[in-house]
Amino acid sequence: MVRFPLKEVQSTRTQRPTSGSSYPYVEIMIGDLLNQRITQLQLEQGLELCRVIAMHMENMLSFREKRLTLPPSEITLL
Structure with missing residues (x-):
């Protein structure tokens, strides 16, 4: 089993199964x-x-x- 933090995921993609296999690949x-x-x-x-x-x-x-965004009440005080 492999573990990695979700914040380290850059991208995911699927690929069709190759000949001779029935399941798709996930990269x-x-x-x-x-x-x-x-x-x-x-x-x-x-x-x-x-x-x-x-x-x-x-x-x-x-x-x-x-x-990261300020609430409206704090923006009006600025």
Whole structure:
């Protein structure tokens, strides 16, 4: 089993099954701009895994944006 923080996920993509296999591949790019690696998984629900990861990443980004913006009451005081 492999573990990595969700914040290290750079991208995900699915690839069609190769001849002789029945499940699609999921490629997950992990790391930062200087040090990246790709983890490849082959599983039946690969597309669903990409959707779940994307949903969590969107939630993290949304939460981060909310933290970085000032509430309207603080903007009017400036």
